[in-house]
Amino acid sequence: MAKDTEKKQGFVEHITPRDVDFAQWYTDVILKSELVDYAPVRGCMVIRPYGFAIWERIKEQLDRRFKETGHENVYMPMLIPESLLLKEAEHVEGFAPEVAWVTQGGSEKLQERLAVRPTSETIFCAMYAKWVGSWRDLPMKYNQWCSVMRWEKSTRPFLRTSEFLWQEGHTIHATGEEAQEETMRILDIYREVAEDELAMPVLVGRKSDKEKFAGARATYSMEAMMQDGKALQAGTSHNFGTNFAEAYNIQYLSKEGKLAYVHETSWGVSTRLIGAIIMTHGDERGLKLPPHIAPIQAVIVPVAAHKGGVMEKCAEIYAQLKAAGIRVKLDDRDTLSPGFKFNDWELKGVPVRVEIGPRDVENGQCVVFRRDTYEKQAVALTELSAMLPGLLEDIQRNMYALADAFRKTRITDVHTMDELTRAVDGGFARAMWCGDRACEDKIKELTAASSRNMPFDQTPIGDTCVCCGKKADKLIYFARAY
Amino acid sequence: MAKDTEKKQGFVEHITPRDVDFAQWYTDVILKSELVDYAPVRGCMVIRPYGFAIWERIKEQLDRRFKETGHENVYMPMLIPESLLLKEAEHVEGFAPEVAWVTQGGSEKLQERLAVRPTSETIFCAMYAKWVGSWRDLPMKYNQWCSVMRWEKSTRPFLRTSEFLWQEGHTIHATGEEAQEETMRILDIYREVAEDELAMPVLVGRKSDKEKFAGARATYSMEAMMQDGKALQAGTSHNFGTNFAEAYNIQYLSKEGKLAYVHETSWGVSTRLIGAIIMTHGDERGLKLPPHIAPIQAVIVPVAAHKGGVMEKCAEIYAQLKAAGIRVKLDDRDTLSPGFKFNDWELKGVPVRVEIGPRDVENGQCVVFRRDTYEKQAVALTELSAMLPGLLEDIQRNMYALADAFRKTRITDVHTMDELTRAVDGGFARAMWCGDRACEDKIKELTAASSRNMPFDQTPIGDTCVCCGKKADKLIYFARAY
Numbered sequence: 001m002a003k004d005t006e007k008k009q010g011f012v013e014h015i016t017p018r019d020v021d022f023a024q025w026y027t028d029v030i031l032k033s034e035l036v037d038y039a040p041v042r043g044c045m046v047i048r049p050y051g052f053a054i055w056e057r058i059k060e061q062l063d064r065r066f067k068e069t070g071h072e073n074v075y076m077p078m079l080i081p082e083s084l085l086l087k088e089a090e091h092v093e094g095f096a097p098e099v100a101w102v103t104q105g106g107s108e109k110l111q112e113r114l115a116v117r118p119t120s121e122t123i124f125c126a127m128y129a130k131w132v133g134s135w136r137d138l139p140m141k142y143n144q145w146c147s148v149m150r151w152e153k154s155t156r157p158f159l160r161t162s163e164f165l166w167q168e169g170h171t172i173h174a175t176g177e178e179a180q181e182e183t184m185r186i187l188d189i190y191r192e193v194a195e196d197e198l199a200m201p202v203l204v205g206r207k208s209d210k211e212k213f214a215g216a217r218a219t220y221s222m223e224a225m226m227q228d229g230k231a232l233q234a235g236t237s238h239n240f241g242t243n244f245a246e247a248y249n250i251q252y253l254s255k256e257g258k259l260a261y262v263h264e265t266s267w268g269v270s271t272r273l274i275g276a277i278i279m280t281h282g283d284e285r286g287l288k289l290p291p292h293i294a295p296i297q298a299v300i301v302p303v304a305a306h307k308g309g310v311m312e313k314c315a316e317i318y319a320q321l322k323a324a325g326i327r328v329k330l331d332d333r334d335t336l337s338p339g340f341k342f343n344d345w346e347l348k349g350v351p352v353r354v355e356i357g358p359r360d361v362e363n364g365q366c367v368v369f370r371r372d373t374y375e376k377q378a379v380a381l382t383e384l385s386a387m388l389p390g391l392l393e394d395i396q397r398n399m400y401a402l403a404d405a406f407r408k409t410r411i412t413d414v415h416t417m418d419e420l421t422r423a424v425d426g427g428f429a430r431a432m433w434c435g436d437r438a439c440e441d442k443i444k445e446l447t448a449a450s451s452r453n454m455p456f457d458q459t460p461i462g463d464t465c466v467c468c469g470k471k472a473d474k475l476i477y478f479a480r481a482y
Numbered sequence: 483m484a485k486d487t488e489k490k491q492g493f494v495e496h497i498t499p500r501d502v503d504f505a506q507w508y509t510d511v512i513l514k515s516e517l518v519d520y521a522p523v524r525g526c527m528v529i530r531p532y533g534f535a536i537w538e539r540i541k542e543q544l545d546r547r548f549k550e551t552g553h554e555n556v557y558m559p560m561l562i563p564e565s566l567l568l569k570e571a572e573h574v575e576g577f578a579p580e581v582a583w584v585t586q587g588g589s590e591k592l593q594e595r596l597a598v599r600p601t602s603e604t605i606f607c608a609m610y611a612k613w614v615g616s617w618r619d620l621p622m623k624y625n626q627w628c629s630v631m632r633w634e635k636s637t638r639p640f641l642r643t644s645e646f647l648w649q650e651g652h653t654i655h656a657t658g659e660e661a662q663e664e665t666m667r668i669l670d671i672y673r674e675v676a677e678d679e680l681a682m683p684v685l686v687g688r689k690s691d692k693e694k695f696a697g698a699r700a701t702y703s704m705e706a707m708m709q710d711g712k713a714l715q716a717g718t719s720h721n722f723g724t725n726f727a728e729a730y731n732i733q734y735l736s737k738e739g740k741l742a743y744v745h746e747t748s749w750g751v752s753t754r755l756i757g758a759i760i761m762t763h764g765d766e767r768g769l770k771l772p773p774h775i776a777p778i779q780a781v782i783v784p785v786a787a788h789k790g791g792v793m794e795k796c797a798e799i800y801a802q803l804k805a806a807g808i809r810v811k812l813d814d815r816d817t818l819s820p821g822f823k824f825n826d827w828e829l830k831g832v833p834v835r836v837e838i839g840p841r842d843v844e845n846g847q848c849v850v851f852r853r854d855t856y857e858k859q860a861v862a863l864t865e866l867s868a869m870l871p872g873l874l875e876d877i878q879r880n881m882y883a884l885a886d887a888f889r890k891t892r893i894t895d896v897h898t899m900d901e902l903t904r905a906v907d908g909g910f911a912r913a914m915w916c917g918d919r920a921c922e923d924k925i926k927e928l929t930a931a932s933s934r935n936m937p938f939d940q941t942p943i944g945d946t947c948v949c950c951g952k953k954a955d956k957l958i959y960f961a962r963a964y
Binding site for chain 1: 534580
């Protein structure tokens with residue numbers, strides 16, 4: 001809840017239009033819809049009830065799928081001794097610059113610095129080395145939900161903060177094939193949750209060596225397009241091969257009685273997904289939440305609530321919808337006008353609003369407003385609880401379709417640097433690339449766009465590199481990115 | 483899973499009997515049942531899948547009740563600036579000695595030290611001060627699930643570790659009455675979960691001033707009795723009055739238009755509850771888990787699995803029980819004997835074992851073993867899925883009854899220090915107390931027992947203090963404690 005005093009001073013406070021200043025629009029929306037607030041700690045955020053409820057829904061969707069595919073949750077310590085972090089050279093190089101260090105415990109100065117985990121590969125590796133014996137112990141497929149800390153210079157809530165919430169899965173396998181299969185299975189779970197639950201189309205594919213995770217053999221990502229045409233990396237799945245196993249000595253006794261290194265994967269998505277939802281679907285009125293993860297799917301707003309029978313009918317309908325399994329709220333605040341409430345719940349992105357006034361009670365009907373299209377329709381009260389689930393599914397599908405249609409208009413096949421430069425100004429460029437890092441660097445320097453990923457369907461759109469003009473056989477996306 | 487190689491070397495590894503060395507029994511059980519492992523970080527624990535699954539069940543039970551009573555989840559930053567921590571004097575005095583400090587972020591030495599949260603009153607207060615405006619904003623009832631860090635000198639998994647998982651609720655209210663009501667409501671939720679879900683009887687009551695939380699006006703606790711007769715504080719609920727509101731300036735505009743301080747509560751339970759379950763119910767064979775929170779409620783063990791029809795029947799029964807909503811596992815490991823598996827699942831405390839062999843398949847029956855009483859009975863396979871839910875409830879009730887009966891024999895009314903000294907050697911003493919801290923200190927010094935709490939039913943059992951002999955009107959429990 002915002003301060004009541006402020007609320008009375010006339011809502012809806014102004015939201016900067018998207019086309020005037022997209023970044024400011026984002027900030028206005030997340031603060032005014034009370035998803036998040038700034039914390040009195042540099043670069044950290046407070047996730048408020050409404051924001052956290054979205055995270056709980058996302059978590060449920062993912063956790064269920066992880067468990068269905070044989071993963072188990074664990075909890076690893078948040079502090080990692082420096083010596084343990086240092087064992088895999090590439091990994092430490094990638095993360096050391098952004099580690100927060102604990103150097104004192106109580107009044108005692110520590111002998112060894114402890115890192116607040118930026119990610120937990122190292123500690124999972126240490127434990128796997130202890131736990132794994134023979135091939136019969138494999139695979140081990142563990143996940144944890146926790147917070148991690150990366151000391152970022154410039155931060156924005158949900159998109160880049162010093163502390164954020166995420167899940168990190170870490171698995172070990174007997175063979176490279178199984179590890180690759182796991183890496184792909186998780187990428188597909190991520191894609192499915194993004195598309196089916198968040199109504200957010202994503203491009204899945206493999207990262208270039210430049211953009212892969214520190215210590216990985218291969219990184220795969222899903223990339224979403226925000227409404228400003230920039231890319232947001234929304235989830236990653238890594239195949240480490242035996243890189244970490246060699247550094248941390250994770251060996252198992254094979255069926256043939258030989259010692260062998262395990263093959264490892266790791267993968268994660270974070271509260272960043274909330275930022276992605278906002279920038280994929282939101283509009284001038286504020287948030288627009290996909291019904292599958294909306295904490296409130298339908299809000300009932302009484303009109304002329306003081307008139308006889310209105311509140312009683314609202315309460316009755318509330319009970320009906322709740323019984324029908326809909327996440328419903330009755331807005332019975334008695335100091336606010338219906339108009340104020342309409343704006344408030346549109347700002348908060350609730351997919352459906354049900355308005356009930358005295359005449360509706362008389363006529364046995366209500367007005368149903370859908371947030372995605374702004375359409376209103378009269379619905380008989382006796383039919384409401386039967387029609388709402390279908391309406392919510394329709395909204396879910398429509399939101400995906402809108403985002404997908406938007407994205408289609410902003411992806412351009414390019415063959416020259418000129419075309420690429422124009423394409424990444426508000427969209428993604430699809431191009432052929434020779435595979436050289438020098439070309440990636442040059443494109444970044446000239447256009448501020450980075451390579452996003454290489455789709456699995458590598459049907460070529462040409463045979464020369466968009467940058468150097470040499471022979472090229474890699475199809476890849478470039479975009480400016482969050 | 484333990485290392486397969488170790489497992490083959492002959493299970494069940496020896497568990498120290500409880501009456502030989504209770505502490506060693508505890509350590510044997512938590513490690514061998516694979517709830518937990520030691521981490522390569524001083525005083526921290528790794529919660530393994532089986533241990534974490536218990537925590538997830540406990541969390542579900544609590545979270546549901548919190549939400550039903552109008553609480554909302556949030557997430558606050560894990561780092562707290564030193565200056566913010568220092569605002570409430572009593573609080574900081576209580577926690578400063580055990581704070582882990584972050585002093586470096588990346589390569590930068592921080593201007594101000596940041597505490598890894600030992601608890602989050604201070605940051606909740608800072609945000610509440612920002613969020614609350616008028617009486618209409620109240621109450622705010624927030625909770626978070628997170629990890630906290632307390633730099634402990636001597637640690638034991640689940641009971642006392644440098645890092646542990648918990649929930650911490652923080653609420654603000656317009657009046658002292660409402661805050662007190664909230665404090666009691668939560669204490670009752672804790673008691674209900676302990677008794678109904680963990681099958682663990684608890685004594686609820688008010689802490690002495692000596693034992694209350696740093697900064698609280700009043701602390702209430704639930705105290706459970708472990709099988710060695712020692713007390714374990716299993717949950718606390720605090721009423722802060724306006725202590726923190728004054729230190730952090732959390733004021734609201736009352737209905738009458740006056741500025742007033744809010745009344746605040748906080749409350750928490752932690753992964754310590756897992757330790758409490760182990761020490762309340764476990765026996766020489768290992769864990770004994772109450773069905774309501776057991777990750778696996780029934781395990782199916784095939785006997786002579788290679789014989790025709792056995793595995794097929796087991797798989798069929800598995801599907802039936804799963805469909806009946808029972809958390810069931812089919813142990814189809816093909817390198818282990820049934821005897822080994824029996825021991826393994828008894829060690830892991832699974833409430834019910836279903837044995838199915840070739841003759842059972844022929845006769846259309848199975849053998850059902852209950853972990854609480856070691857009783858076996860033959861059950862027709864056609865009746866199994868209908869009878870198991872009732873059996874699980876019976877086990878749940880019986881486990882509570884056993885723990886309650888044990889506790890009854892170990893609580894003694896005492897009137898002299900001699901009686902008290904004998905009573906706390908393996909049990910709780912109930913005594914009259916004058917209310918002076920000097921007497922608490924003396925009792926602690928002489929017997930190592932501390933005051934636990936003062937029950938709400940204060941019917942006196944005498945009128946003089948068990949320690950000083952002066953007039954006394956407080957009924958209180960003393961015990962040695964974890």
